[in-house]
Amino acid sequence: MYNAESISKVLKGELLQQTGNPEIEHVLLDSRKVIYPATSVFIPLVSQRRNAHQYIKELYEKGVSNFIVSEAPELAQYPAANFILVKDTMSALHSLVAWHRQQFHIPVIGITGSNGKTIVKEWLYQLLEKDYNIVRSPKSYNSQIGVPLSVWQMKPEHQLAIFEAGISQPGEMEHLEKIIRPTIGIFTNIGEAHNEGFLNIRQKINEKLVLFSKSEILIYCKDYPVLNECVLQFNSLVGKKENQEGGLQLCTWSRKTEADFRVMSVEKTGTHSRIEALHKNETLSITIPFVDEGSIENAIHCWVLMLHLKIPQEVIQQRMDQLGNIAMRLELKQGINNCSVINDSYNSDLGSLNIALDFLQQQQQHPTRTVILSDILQSGKSDASLYEEVASLMRQKKIDKLIGIGKNIFREKKCFQQVEGLKSSFFLTTEEFIQQFNQQDFQHETILLKGARVFEFERIGKLLEQKVHQTILEINLSSVAHNIRQYQALLKPTTKLMAMVKAFSYGSGSFEIANLLQFHGVDYLAVAYADEGVELRRTGITMPIMVMNPEPSSFDAILQWNLEPEIYSLHLLQQFEEEVQIAGKTGFPVHIKLDTGMHRLGFEKKDIPELAAMLTDNNYLTVKSMFSHLAGSEDPELDELTRQQGKLFYEMSYELQKALGYAVIRHISNSAAILRHPDLQLDMVRLGIGMYGVDSSEEMQAQLKPVSTLKTTVSQVKHLNDGDFVGYGAKWRAKGPAITATVRIGYADGYPRRLSNGVGKMLVRGQLAPVAGVVAMDMVMLDVTHIPDITEGDEVIVFGESLPVQQLAAWAGTIPYEILTGISQRVKRVYFQE
Known part of the structure; x- marks a missing residue:
């Protein structure tokens, strides 16, 4: 049993206060994710932007009584709490979990590499779950925070552990090695280009290899020459030294040269690949339901690992053929009857359920939260204790409706029926639920689908999700959060962040993006018009919202929904003040726009005295911020203009603030200026x-990471003869035998007509295909003569990670803003979190 006293000894910390010795089972790092307050220890992490010590009081009031801190609190405020003082809370987290890991003596598989880590981990779970009670990293928890949270899950009932590890800079893997301490290692592969943060690819490999410093065996592919050289050097320098009894055993496989596991052939037929290999002078084979090279490589890693664990070859053959796709993300889609559907229906375990429920809790757009949950098939706990814990999660996360599917959850339904305010129903099978499905039972809800693969919840998803046009815009919410963090890292600790969500969040959606921003503690939102702000308020957004183009006709809505207007003229100021008086409000927040040279909207320097007179000692209005716009912060040739604008803004805002006599937020920097100025x-x-x-x-x-991917599909393939024309106006003609693919997108979807006749290109099967003919309203034809085996239904990338939106904008002679904001609302948005 862990408690404050034992943990303080492990960490060699100072037990500042001990008022009890409750058992500690859970590590809490995020104040928004309290589930088990009585048995949790909160470790407040400190970064340049945030100091989580500020949440101690809030958590104490929620029932958390154990804290590991690096800043001594006012103990008198927390009479029933235990406090352990350490030098650094991140180091304390790592040390605590490393000590926890030492209590277990089971096989631990550590996985690193450039790609495939999560797939290999999840496939190994699928392949081995019948043989072992397995603990593994939830989703892709492989960071300095994710790894400790993963390893902390280890319990006495587990027989095998599988953890992945990723790093972004030198020195990080040393910490993760102590936490994971793998007995078996898998190095999946290495990318050709080195990541930011490393000098070169060799340094990146050597840093990753640190994970296996004390492993017994390392499995890797010899076909990456630099990786092979680094592994051999690593083993000669570290392997023998750290493992005195025989050293680190290398288990190699190759498709090109001699190795412990020699792949002789790979035959692809339709949707399957048959892989034949030579191992210990025996010819072996497997068939997998995938044909892409990445899946083949991942499957071979799993195959070699299973042979090492002495799983019989006939069992491996059978299970490999049943491998399933791994959903690497939580998808948020529009559903029937004004519902939103979160699809996470490829597995069901407590770790990933927690993550999915956190994502569900972020969604504020509907009044009801619903969970459709299958049996949790492997937990190492009795059904009674397992579903009591799940019921506790439903209570803590304030779930309104639960639909349980499976004989185990059906048997333990009393656990859920005792949760106050939770409406629950249960079915023995997915088929039974589908037979009784009624669309009218789901109205204005956010619905989480969380099921083990065998329950085929994708069938339920088809019933709940709104039928969509085959052209979709995928928005990666994890990338949005990543990009925000990159900019926050450049800010001074006291500088606030306003996020622009006007124009449907640059085409990415409204409440979906706003929910994420609110969850991540952004300080302000800005919209163009009041109706955008009202929509956000209707969907549960409570944070401050500035309206940049308020109209007198929208003043009622601004006052009713607590929006904050931009004021840019004396006449507008007078009109709004009168409206505030009539509404009987006082101190209503406004934002003053100053014109420093753009000459669009805003007060000029000559207006400041009269503006100050109207705002000074004004009981009806309170100035929240003063701001201006930079004309060319991204352009080095306009740096002098930017400096002049900044100087003028300083002068104008100083004069106005001096007259007001109270502090006002000042802002002028846009995205480009954050780094450049x-x-x-x-x-x-x-x-x-x-x-x-x-x-x-x-x-x-x-x-930065790309956020949006616009994709469509091929609707028809045409075989043309020399001279045949394509599209309106016969602007494009085949020069010899040609093949075109008609795809489901046009200028009504936001694909610019000026990309006609070869100006624009799209990615089909990884190759660029130029536009053939004129872009039509609903379709575009592509010249795919040079791309073999194109078939109807093939995916087509219009822009995304492999074809940046900047390139599309350059072809169209415009800017990325126009492309992103021009994507039609008929193009359905699919949101996902990795």
Whole structure:
């Protein structure tokens, strides 16, 4: 049993206060994710932007009584709490979990590499779950925080552990090695280009190899020459030294040369691949339901590992053929009857259920939260204790409706029927639920689908999800969060962040993005018009919202929904003040727009005295911020203009603030200025297109992740003869035998007509295909003569990670803003979190 006293000894910390010795089972790092307050220890992490010690009081009031801190609190405020003082809370987290790992003596598989880590981990779970009670990393928890949370899950009932590890800079793997301490290692592969943070690819490999410093065996592919050289050198320097009894055993496989496991052939037929290999002078084979090279490589890693664990070859053959796709993300889609559907229906375990429920809790757009949950098939716990824990999760996460499917959850339904306020129903099979399904039972709800693969919840998803046009815009919410963090890292600790969600969040959606921003503690939102703000309020967004183009006709809505208007003229100020008086309100927040040279909207310097007179000692209005716009913060040739604008803004805002006599937030920086003009960060910055993965600076662009992927499908393939024309106006003609593919997108979807006749290109089967003919309203034809085996239904990438939106904008002679904001609302948005 762990308690404050035993943990303080492990960490060699100072037990500042001990008022009891409750058992500690859970590590809590996020104050928003309290589930088991009585048995949790909160470890407040400190970063440049956030100091989580500020949440101690809030958590104490929620029932948390154990804290590991690096800043001594006012103990008198927490009479019933235990406090352990340490030098650094991140180091304490790592040390605590490393000590926890030492209590277990089971096989532990550690996986690292550039790609495939999560797939290999999840496939190994599928392949071995009948032989072992397995604990594994939830989703892709492989970071300095994710790994400790994964390893902390280890319990006495587990027989095998599988953890993945990823790093972004030198020195990180040393910490993760102590936490995971793998007995078996898998190095999946290595990318050709080195990541940011490493000098070169060799340094990256050597840093990753640190994970296996004390492993017994390392499985890897010899076909990556640099990886093979680094492994051999690593083994000669570290392997023998750290493992005195025989050293680190290397288990190699190859498709090209001699190895412990020699792949002789790979035959692809339709949707399957048959892999034949030579192992210990015996010819072996498996068949997998995949044909892509990445899946073949991942399957071979799993095959070699299973042979090492002495799983019989006939069992391996049978299970490999049953491998399933791994959903690497939580998908949020529009559902029937104004519902939203979160699809996470490929597995069901407590770890991933927690993550999915956190994502569900972020969604504020509907009044009802519903969970459709299958049996949890492997937990190492009795059904009674397992479903009592799940019922506790439903209570803590304030779930309104639960639909349980499976004989085990059906048998333990009393656990859920005792949860106050939870409406529950149960079915023995998915088929039984589908037979009794009624669309009218689901109205204005956010529905989480969480099921083990064998329950085939994708069938339920088809009933609940709104039928969509085959052209979709995928939005990666994890990338949005990543990009925000990249910009936050550049800000001074006191600088606030306003996120621009106007124009349907640059085409990415409204409440879906706003929910994420609210969850991640952004300070302000900005919309263009009041109706955008009202929509956000209707969907549960409570944070401050600035309206940048308020109209007198919208003043009622602004006052009713507590929106904050931009004021840019004396006449508008007078009109709004009168409206506030009539409404009987006082101190209503407004934002003052100053014109520093853009000459669009805003007060000029000559207006400041009269503006100050109207605002000074004004009982009806309170100035929340003063701001201006930069004309060319991204352009080095306009840096002098930017400096002049900044100087004028300083002068104008100083004069106005002096007259007001109270502190006002000042902001002028947009996305580009955050990096290029740090002296203009002031009290707040406005982050716009950078949040969506686009920045004019190459330095900043390299740190961002693409957010949106616009994709469609091939509807028909045409075989043309020399001289045949394509599309309106016969603008394009075949030069010899040609093949075209008609795809389901057109200018009504937002694909610019100026990309006609070879100007624009799309990706089909990884190759660029130029537009053939004129872009039509609903379709585009592509010249795919040079791309073999194109078939109807093939996926087509219009823009995304492999074809950046910046390139599409360049072809169209415009800017990424126009492309993103021009995507039609008939193109359905699919949101996902990795």
